[in-house]
Amino acid sequence: MGEKQILSGNEAVARGCFEAGCRVATAYPGTPSSEILENIAARYKGDIEAQWAGNEKVATEIALGASMGGARSLAAMKHVGVNVAADPIFTAAYTGVTGGFVVVSADDPGLHSSQNEQDNRHYAPHAKLIMLEPSDSSECREYVMGAFELSERFDTPILFRMTTRVCHSKSIVETEDKRDIPITPYEKRTDKFTMLPVNAKKRHKIREEFLVKAEEYANDCPYNVVYENEGAATGIITSGVSYQYSREVFGDKASYLKLGLTYPLPRRLIKEFASKYEKLYVIEENDPYLENAVRALGFDPVGKDRIPILYELDAQIVRESLTGESAAEGYKANATAPPRPPVMCAGCPHRGFFYTISKKTDKIVPCGDIGCYTLGASPPFFGMDSTICMGSGLSTIIGLAKALRMQGDGRKALGMLGDSTFFHTGINSLIDVAVSGANVIAVILDNSITAMTGHQQNPGSGRNIYGESVPSVDVVSVARAVGIADERIRIVDPLDLESMSSAIDDGVAAEGPFVVVTRRPCVLIREVAKEFAGRYCEIDAEKCVGCKMCMKIACPAIAFRGGKAEVFDRTNCTACGLCAQMCKFEAIAAKGV
């Protein structure tokens, strides 16, 4: 009871789920949301059944099913995942819930690890969902607990909107014991859950009525709070982590309307607050979501005219935008730090694939996808001309192939994605490749894990979130099942450059769909890492002529010093042997046991 812990926002959401009697939790991993389900699985096994879903739509539907069945449930995803899940989310707003149902949207202002910085607050009015926005870890716990109650009270899924800084910042949380929330017995309710037009029409009306009640509640609820400071001439309307930045900058010199329930917006409360202050600021990250609402009420606040719409905010940006006061002066040395971009790990199996295709740019046009392999877009490989969203690697090529043919460009469209991305939505793309007979090469880079987001299990891993053995789905069998004939499929070890190269050549020579599956597990998988522990490659300085061929694979364990190449990082070198294959002078050999 009443124990203080330092938790990240994600850990606090997991904790809140546990305390609030949530029973089913699902997610598809995506930064910055992944640790929510990982923590639920690691800490609350037995209380909450956790399950990775193949994609966010499936996750949402699993959680909705649990809610229909009377269990409190949660589905977590990153912002772009909500796009994938939008279909069930919009209709779940009509059906409502039985057990409380929460959808976490973890947005990524600043694109720390994302392909866009869409502001998912817009989903709440669009889908007609009540939205909660915590501003720190303590609120993450408290709000998610409240979210289950609000969900049941207003018969609606709750959009629980977090951002990277809320998800990944840690602060003090006071935890309590788990509450005893009984499961609601399942009852057949076709009027509520069978969304035929006749039922959906009625449910839409009910939704609108509930939203009116929800706004009344929002005007007078513990999530929307006024902090008045005596004598303050400035009023600030803000939500989420922007509240923390605002408070950091203006302290007691302003009054605050801190909004935690941000849809439906509490218009009466906003009017009352806004009319009291000469100067009104709306401080929020990305889009003018709150500002537009404040303007619609007839006020003229300072907002996006001064505060950037791009990227994430911090206290300094808020200060500079609104007070004109520039940043404190730090130290400045007369030297520059070289850029340090993220790179593929030493031993990464993707490296062999990217080196191979970098030599064939006259024959292929490569399209990428979302995962560790997106690092292959960087120099020296420049291995993808496009990256859009999960699954797009195998579908954009269908259209691109048509356009290339129409302009007489003889190059072949090559799409690539990883195993997890393949199971996410790439399967659908491959089906269309097969049935449309597209003249493309579809490459599935199978490393047996969802690597970029921190090694979550996927349908091909053979393990579930608890590490238990479960049936696994085989990529090659799926390719066969959707109609790709065996002679059009190559299975290769991407670190065997000769086989890798001939597989791509076969794909280029073939007419119609061609599938290449590269198979080698990620080197960071613990059991895999054990296999090569203590092994490394060594470059014989006598034999090294300094031709730099081994540098072309951009391995972070190899450096070029004093005219010679050298494996300087033996700890991270896995003796994968790719550099040895590059060397024409047999100067590189694997060492260790």
Add this chain to the structure above:
Amino acid sequence: MKEFKGVHSILLVGVGGQGTILISKILSAGFMQRGYDVKMSEIHGMSQRGGSVTTQIRYGDKVYSPTIGLGEADVVIAFEKAEALRALPCLKKGGILITDDHEIYPMPVLTGAAEYPTDALERIAETGLKPIVVKAAEKAAALGNPRAQNIVLLGALVTAWNLDDIAWETLIEEYVPAKALDVNLKAFAAGRAL
């Protein structure tokens, strides 16, 4: 520990995989035990793959912003020399820089597209700042576990920033795996002595 009003900010910088997150966990737990409000911010995801990483810790009577701006860090702890250089504009005038002289070459340097600033410490000293240079990686390797570099730096921070009224050894015991405890306690002592 010196008493203060307001908020202190500590910035940890390094390269993905160097263990910046573990010592920031230990630090925040220590500050919480000592009765301070604490916030810590870190970024996961792309940055883990050998990119630059930063962890920000702020503690005091009441902390709002979880992040540290330019010229606002009281202490910068750099796990790598070039990262010390990169983080310099965040260090407050009169603040403390604790840095390892360890070098990890980023990909543009390995491929010859950029130069590594081998003279980073000299260039830093020219600014009038006297960095506390700790050979933490070297020390940890000599103790038998290169990964204990972070705990050597923790020890150096505790001495340099006068944080000795917190039971850090107990926290280290709580946060490092049992089999690595001995080497980490030695690493901490080594850092304290530097």
